[in-house]
Amino acid sequence: MKSEYLIVLAAIVLFPAILSRDPKIGIRGNWKPLVKAMGITCALFWAWDIIATARGHWSFNPAYVLGVNVAGMPIEEWLFFVVVSFVSVFTWEATKYFMRRQ
C-alpha cells in the first residue's frame, strides 16, 4: 500500500499531538521555542538526509510511498523529521512531568 509510510508517521504523531494540548505539559503557549527547535533540527537532518539518500546510504521502497519526491526524497521522509522532533519534545516534557510528580 503506497500510503504505508504516511500511516506510520500518522500513528507516531497522533497521541502526542492530542496530548500536547494539555496545559500540564509545558508545550502549550511555548510555540516560539518549539518552532525554533524543530526548525533547526529539521533543517540539519533534511540536509543530512538529502546527501545520504543521494550517496545511497538508504533508499525508499516505492511500494510504500506516495511517489511525490522533493530533492530526491519522498515527502514522507521530509515529514519524518517534523514528526520525530515534535514527538521528542512532547515525550521529554511528559517525562519531566511524570518524574516531578513522583
Added chain:
Amino acid sequence: MEYTVAAVVAAVCVILLDRRLGTRVLRRREFWVFLAVMYGFKLIANGYLTWRPIVIYGREHFLGVRLGTIPLEDFVYGFALIGLSVVLWEYFRGRQARPAGRNSAPQADVGRAT
C-alpha cells in the same frame, strides 16, 4: 561505512552542543529515562520501517549489525535526532524565560564543531 561515521559524528556534536549551550540536558536523570521511552517506541516504528522494508539500507554504508531488523547505527542516529530536538527546545525555552539584557549565553550556533 559512511553512515556509521556520520551517525557517530552527529551524536558527538549533540553532546558538545549541549555543553556549549549550557543546557546540560544530558546530565539530567530524566533525559535517560526519556531516551529509554523513546527507544521503546523507536523499536516499534523503526522496526516496522526496516522490516517491511519501507527504508532500505545500502549494504556498504553501515556495519551490517542489526538489532532485529534495525541497523545498529539507527540507535546512534536516533540519539542525535532526539537529543538535538530537546537540547534546542530547552535552550530556546530558557532564553525566552530569561529577562532581556542578561543574555550572556552563546548564540545558537549549531554549526558543526564550533
